[in-house]
Amino acid sequence: MAPSSGSSEQSAIRGVLERVDRQVRLNSILDHMSIAVCFVLATLVTVKLLGILVNIRAPSNLNVVAISTALFVAFLLWTQYGARHLGRAAVVADNAGGLHDELKSAYWFMRQEHRTAWTETQVQRAAQTARGLQPERLVPTIVPQRFWIALALGGILVLLGFAPSGPPLLAFTNAPVDPSRLTDAQEEQFEEIRDLVERAQALEEAAAEEDQLSAEAQQRLEDAMRALEADELTMEELLRELREAQNALEEGNLEMSAMQEALEDLAQDLEGSSEFADLAEAMKNQDLSEAAEMMRQLAEQLSQMDAQQLADMAEQLQQAAQGDQASMEELMRALQEAADAMSDEQLAEAMEAMQDAADAMDQMSQRMDAQEMMNQASQQMQAMQQSMSQQQLAQQMMSQQAMASEQAGESQEGAMAMPSDEVQKSAASGDMGDPSQQGGPAGHATSEAIEGAEMQLGAATTLEVQLEMEVVADEEPGPEEPPDPEDIFQEASRQETARVEYRNVRGPQKYKEGSALSVERIPWRYRNLVKRYFLAIRPRENQ
Amino acid sequence: MTIEIEEQISTFTDQFKLVREEIGKVIVGAEEIIDGVLISLLAKGHVLLEGIPGIGKTKIVATVADVLHLQFSRIQFTPDLMPGDIVGSNVVHETETGEKVLEFQKGPIHTNILLADEINRATPKTQSALLEAMQERTVTVGTTTHKLEPPFFVLATQNPLEMEGTYPLPEAQLDRFFYKLRIMYPEPKHMHEIMDRTTKREEPVAKTVLGREEILAMSDTAREVPIARPVQDYAIRLTLATHPDTPYAHPMVSQFVRFGASPRGTQTLVVGGKVNALLNGRLHVSCEDIRSMLLPALRHRMMLNFEGEAERIDRDDILRAIMKDTPELAE
8 A cells, every 4th residue: 555645745845836836927927028018118219219210100109008018918817827837837946956857746646646655755755855945046036137128228218208309300202201191280280270169169158159160160170180090081181171160160250240340330329428438439449348348337327327318328229229230139139128228217127138238248259259269260270271282282293203203214315314403493393293183283383392391381471372272172183083195285385484495394295105104014123124125126227 | 665665766776886886897987888788687678789899898798797696698690690599499319218309409598698799790580589589588499489587688789880791680670679879989098997907917807796686676676666747758759759750750850860769769768767767866757867868769769761871860969959859848
């Protein structure tokens, strides 16, 4: 009969193995964590550096950290969750302690139903060995060296945080630019617009206006920005959205003009009375809040006035309230009630009606302020649209310039290629390319636009440019619409004085060549080879 | 019971050391070979010794036989050696009454330790006469099977240089050898010791220190040593790694090996590991024990393919690569 190894021996072995397993898991977690931290920090540093060097749309640091943390936790749960790996711990302990698989063998023998005297003796020996082990010393907690790398990366990231924000250091003029990308200046402009519209909306709500124009514009702006961030909106669509939002904001201007005219009429009606002189002056100055305050003061002074004064005031108010001012219906009704009450010498009702008139003036004042803000927002939108249009225009011109350079490079005869300075000149003067494909009108692509593509684009300088750009933007030719070579030719011929030599004008024939090249099935790297082949087999002059 | 086991282990270790020390009095600088021979003996296996002439192959075997109180026979294998010369034959014997009877005349194989010197010089027919004896430990002559007295231990030698007129051992017979040990040329310091011992008037003589019963008891003790499944699994994976068409195959094996080791190779690893564990005072087999058995146990059980032969790949290099790349724990 084999002697049974006591539970104390088995628990001694298990206890040691569990502690070793804990240490192994801890080291494993630290190791994985160091890799994850290094990876995340390296990603953040890379993104930050790319943001400084080139113009890219980068995810926010918080998003990167949040996603990485979630992934790491999931990874840890996947790898560390579950039953303890005491077999693995036994292997680690054996290797670390030079035990020649004593604990591994003992752990396996312990779990067998059939045991022999030899296995029991082996377990007893292993238990004795296990009691003399110190798992924490056997498998010490190791802080991976990668944490030093992580620390260095963290330092770099902090230093990069102090880097001045500005335009990207590297400008790849030939690199395709993300058309849906707003510049930092444009994003700031957009934020200002949003702020103005929000404040206008607050004022409209305070004025209890039913038809809130700012709310509609606000909704359009939010939708457009969300779509742009989700890459569901192109620059052209964003421009269209901005125009519609602008139209919504400017809708109230007509009503506002009518209100201002009515106020002037009302002021003229009231200025005949000495009691209403100051009030009329305030109305003339469009200062309705001041006018409302004066109306309240007059209402409080009604009890001190004699009958004659009341009659005069009633007459003035009656005259003023007879105007047909649809934009100030509430004010007119209040003035009419005040006039009627004064005529009947009902001072309390007159005071109440004048208070109502003052409230109506306050509301009108808020509406005017709101419209003022909406007009400011509208102006900002206008500037932003111009900036975006110019950006588009510059990009298209640069891409055409790049295409021209490529074609010139492919051509064997250097004389046929347009010199780069001439390309720039012609591009700057708008003589090159198809106007129908440009964001702006031909002939107005100034050299500033090209420079603006490399630096920050500013607002358009002349109204003429703005109007023409709007016309072109409204036309919005489809991107796939093939340009008519005849139009190009005609457009070039319409120049009163030729500023570009005729051979540099892209004629229909040359355009067709370009079109043929763009659909060429021969891979670009073989084109030169094919060209040389055909040059080699061409008939010689003396043949 | 635990004390008995501890005593068994202690006795085993002491007796082994005693034999080793006694052999060491005669043989210089071949500790690994001596250990290999003794492990094979205790594991009930046979050994093929390979080495150039004159480096003491026969001397080792003779000394082992001297130290162990066992019967010893030597057969010098030659091309004209016949199977009957080894196993014995029925001869006509005349009794005192004048009656003639057939009587079995035992050959030199009926011994405890058999030195088969230069085994590759005999014809395959004669070599195969050893097959039954080595595996079954019996000899059949005519219709009669004769059982060999335990322990039966064959120590064969072969010279790897002079291959003309030799008959390389077939794979089936090679597989029956527990170990194939390579005896290397002694180092200079060992050469000095050999000169000092063998060029004087009296040469050192080993005493007999262990009898047949003790050896059989030691063999039984070695077989008692338990092996845990993960360690056994390691031995199996090592063996499977020598097979080119298994998922465990090592890249070198896939390239250079035609056939891998048989299950007998795994048995050798495990049994040899048990003896090695006892020699180190342990009650369990460790992966290290298995690794220490790998080269002598498997080097003669792998057959190289044409590419391996053409590239003159050393089987030991393949086994070392397997040992290096096979993890102790299965993935």
